[in-house]
Amino acid sequence: MKKKEINASHTPLYREAGFNLQNSKRTKEAFAAELNHAHEPDDYIYSRYRNPTVVAVEKQIMELEECNWALLVETGMAAIDVAVSVFQKGAATRPWLFFHEIYGGTNSFIDTVLIKRRDLDVHRFYAKEGLYDFVELERMLAEIQPEFLYFEAVSNPMLIVADVKRIMELAKQYSARIIVDNTFGTPYLWKPLLDGADLVIHSATKYLSGHGNITAGVICGNDEELMKEAIEYRKWAGHFFSPDDAYRLGTQVKTFELRFRKHCENAMELAEYLENHPKIGEVLYPGLESHPTRKEAVALFGDKGFGGMLTFDIKGTSDEDKREKCNRFIAALEDTIPLVPTLGEVDTILLPVEPVWGAKYPLPGVIRLSVGIEKIEKLKGWIGEALDNL
Numbered sequence: 461m462k463k464k465e466i467n468a469s470h471t472p473l474y475r476e477a478g479f480n481l482q483n484s485k486r487t488k489e490a491f492a493a494e495l496n497h498a499h500e501p502d503d504y505i506y507s508r509y510r511n512p513t514v515v516a517v518e519k520q521i522m523e524l525e526e527c528n529w530a531l532l533v534e535t536g537m538a539a540i541d542v543a544v545s546v547f548q549k550g551a552a553t554r555p556w557l558f559f560h561e562i563y564g565g566t567n568s569f570i571d572t573v574l575i576k577r578r579d580l581d582v583h584r585f586y587a588k589e590g591l592y593d594f595v596e597l598e599r600m601l602a603e604i605q606p607e608f609l610y611f612e613a614v615s616n617p618m619l620i621v622a623d624v625k626r627i628m629e630l631a632k633q634y635s636a637r638i639i640v641d642n643t644f645g646t647p648y649l650w651k652p653l654l655d656g657a658d659l660v661i662h663s664a665t666k667y668l669s670g671h672g673n674i675t676a677g678v679i680c681g682n683d684e685e686l687m688k689e690a691i692e693y694r695k696w697a698g699h700f701f702s703p704d705d706a707y708r709l710g711t712q713v714k715t716f717e718l719r720f721r722k723h724c725e726n727a728m729e730l731a732e733y734l735e736n737h738p739k740i741g742e743v744l745y746p747g748l749e750s751h752p753t754r755k756e757a758v759a760l761f762g763d764k765g766f767g768g769m770l771t772f773d774i775k776g777t778s779d780e781d782k783r784e785k786c787n788r789f790i791a792a793l794e795d796t797i798p799l800v801p802t803l804g805e806v807d808t809i810l811l812p813v814e815p816v817w818g819a820k821y822p823l824p825g826v827i828r829l830s831v832g833i834e835k836i837e838k839l840k841g842w843i844g845e846a847l848d849n850l
């Protein structure tokens with residue numbers, strides 16, 4: 461049956477697993493071209509290799525990151541797997557260096573996949589009392605001579621903002637490639653590839669999709685060789701982003717900047733409100749004068765904002781008292797600000813720190829807030845009321 465051309469105004473949702481290659485000549489040419497791993501092939505072959513609906517959204521993300529290529533995968537963790545695996549070269553694999561102050565899942569991936577299963581020579585750079593010691597970082601780079609250095613600009617849940625220019629200068633001095641997980645920073649606040657990073661990954665599950673209803677990851681870069689390696693690895697390791705989800709992500713990405721500006725605005729206002737509230741102790745938000753890395757945040761983000769994440773401490777007379785107040789605070793917000801272990805949604809959600817990060821941060825009474833885009837008065841009202849009743 462001959463298909464009619466439809467004058468669609470959006471990239472259609474192409475759900476086919478395999479594409480119609482029509483004849484032997486075209487098939488041979490398509491498979492020969494495939495060896496080149498182009499980002500956008502002339503002929504699509506099989507959706508696991510490349511899918512036009514997915515590629516259309518990758519192009520939207522390339523615009524956001526201002527980079528030459530972007531590759532979507534099914535989760536943020538899959539993006540991390542692709543980003544680091546392109547540097548794995550059998551017995552010739554050199555050591556890798558990761559900041560320790562990164563997403564907990566990434567630390568688990570390092571322990572259970574990279575070390576336990578792949579037996580790779582992986583090293584960690586630890587923060588000291590929430591700050592980075594650059595003398596120590598340089599010592600490690602010199603001693604280990606890692607293939608790459610992996611870090612996040614904004615840590616979680618303490619929201620330490622790194623002096624990224626200095627980290628990247630040091631990495632380059634020791635010829636280490638640079639991988640940045642920019643999920644918290646987002647391309648709105650910082651575009652690491654413009655500053656010389658080699659690869660940027662995002663959990664697109666968070667701010668890029670922004671509605672808490674898609675799981676996705678993306679790897680971004682400029683280097684053509686790295687792109688080919690990443691496409692090859694994605695294809696044969698079977699990482700794949702569903703065209704249905706790509707279609708939805710494409711519409712959500714269009715409002716990313718609008719949403720993120722509002723996340724930043726609300727978080728800043730809420731941070732100031734909480735800092736002045738008698739029932740709240742410390743408030744960690746990089747935009748506050750009191751934040752230990754405010755200087756780094758201003759240097760990196762300028763006047764664009766300071767992100768949508770905010771961590772604060774409910775006052776109490778003892779650990780037990782704090783724990784109890786924290787539980788009552790969470791219960792009071794059950795219908796307005798639910799306890800949901802993710803972030804970056806348009807709706808405000810919270811997460812208590814102790815039950816999640818207790819081993820690393822045994823802090824009863826501390827709550828991490830992913831600030832949404834609701835009317836700020838509404839947010840202050842909900843939180844204020846929950847605090848009044850403590």
Ligand SMILES: *Cc1c(COP(=O)(O)O)cnc(C)c1O
Nearest residue numbers: 535536537563641643663665676
């Ligand atoms: C959530 C998250 C990830 C993992 O992403 P998934 O989409 O959950 O696989 C990686 N890095 C950071 C900073 C995250 O917040």
